[in-house]
Amino acid sequence: MFPLLHMGRPWLAYWMFPYPNTMGTWPQFRSPLVWDVFAVSTYATVSLLFWFVGLIPDLATLRDRARSRIKQVLYGILAMGWRGSAVHWHRYEMASLLLAGLATPLVVSVHTVVSFDFAAAVVPGWHTTIFPPYFVAGAIYSGFAMVMTLSIPIRKFYGLEDFITMRHLENMAKVMLATGLIVAYGYMMETFTAFYSGNTYERFAFVNRMTGPYWMTYWSLILCNIAIPQLMWIKKIRTTVWSLFVISLIVNVGMWLERFVIVVVSLHRDFLPSSWGMYYPTRWDWMTFIGSIGLFLTLLFLFIRYLPVISISEMRVLVEEEEKK
């Protein structure tokens, strides 16, 4: 949603695409915003395909066990004629492998291109080469924190502890530690290169982050994203569900703060002091934000209601293996 909303005039978002238009012009291919259009569209398409293809055997199960004609027809259309034959399974495994192999480098490329929206600009605090790996690591960090925040309540309320085990959660915590340290390195290098460069504006941007009017957001960021997650080095904390939940929420907040610091704090005081100002979110900003969370939760609960939360076909394989032991 936000790729559309952040366009300023979302109803004209289609202007970003190269189609034969009445203006007789192509979009500005030199702009990172246009690169974004291609990167994000590609990522969205592949993610959607990967998600859908992965669901096909389970949609077939739902079709076969449907108790009403409507469900039979709807799941049947989505299951695309899946028979569970050896040929189908072979193709399914191949397709999943290909899509996974495609999606992984796309994670790197999409976040790199998104980072170019900032890194390709001249704004102090944005124009740094650390941004592409920093954004990729930040995305993975944020992603795992979000997965933890969602999976812990879901496994509790839907009784999925046997499927999403402590081992899964602990591994997620370890990935978060790793990516969190990369993000911490990113923060350190940003600050170091700002001072090492000798550039007045870069130096000011960072002094402003740490001691200016938004100093609280910057230090909360360091606390939430770097300091507190280090608690996960302690095994006791790493293997207690509710402490992982709290830490994942803190990292979610930290990542929001990181984006706030990057976007707002760099922009509110850049080259020309006469343009300096303060940004305070309006009620519309808050409502849009809360609305987007509401949309997310609505779609999440619709998913939980109508689609399998855990892959039925994969669990079938594992359960059989367990029983054989």
Next chain:
Amino acid sequence: MAQIFRHSTNLISRLSIYGSAFIIAALGYVVYAVSGSSYMTDVNVARDQPVPFSHKHHVGELGVDCRYCHTSVEESSFAGLPPTQTCMTCHSQIWTKAPILEPVRASYRDDKSIEWTRVNALPDFVYFNHSIHVAKGVGCTTCHGPMQEMPLTWAANTLQMSWCLGCHREPEKYVRPKEYVFSVTYEAPANQVELGRKLVKEYKIRSLTDCSTCHR
């Protein structure tokens, strides 16, 4: 287990999936064609006016020059619409009782402008200037079409940016000698491009594709 779908579903699903590229392309073409059609652009669609003014009669048959009514075209960005007084320069003497001209006489009598419907209009973010076009050899009929053949007034072109760029990118295809700018009978010669290139140099036509030329 009983089949859920009829046998024809195999065919339909194959056609719709493999054909989806064509279907989407066809839909795209339909949208493109409709949005460029005169249904959307009003090209060649005569617009309703308070008085059915005929350019064909005044320009084609009587030979009135464009500038007689559109007076500011050589100096200003706006070509100008004539005040009722201009109409009355003739119609106080001829067709003085014609019912078709009653709105003109009423306007003159009551000192209220005739509310003409604008046929050629550009959005406000386009800063179009008539005088520079006229000064550099763009004829009236080049953009406004054969006015002398219009019994009612319609737009001859879409005035969309891509249409303007068609000339701005290749002015040599459309430019004419300055003496013929107000001629309605001028036809582009066989060697238009060659002549055009000469004129572009002579009239110093340049900076046509800079964004700020039109979007100040």
